[in-house]
Amino acid sequence: MSRSKNTTLATAILALTTGALMGAVTALLLAPTSGKETRRKLSDLQEGAGNRIKRYTEEARYKLGKTKGEDLHYDGGDAWI
Numbered sequence: 001m002s003r004s005k006n007t008t009l010a011t012a013i014l015a016l017t018t019g020a021l022m023g024a025v026t027a028l029l030l031a032p033t034s035g036k037e038t039r040r041k042l043s044d045l046q047e048g049a050g051n052r053i054k055r056y057t058e059e060a061r062y063k064l065g066k067t068k069g070e071d072l073h074y075d076g077g078d079a080w081i
Helices: 003-030 035-064
Strands: none
């Protein structure tokens, strides 16, 4: 790479990092709720996502005809059956 391309890349990375940092600080300063409340909401979202993933997994197993107690067997190719 030439010197100008390296400088351009470094400038772009610096600008992206600075913008992300400024956005995070602004979000923290202007947040409508306290940190404790925000952490509680994030925790609730994470629990909800975990429950949805479990539900989707169970639905997929049902649709594939596999139950929780059945083991998958490697067929030697790219798939487990």
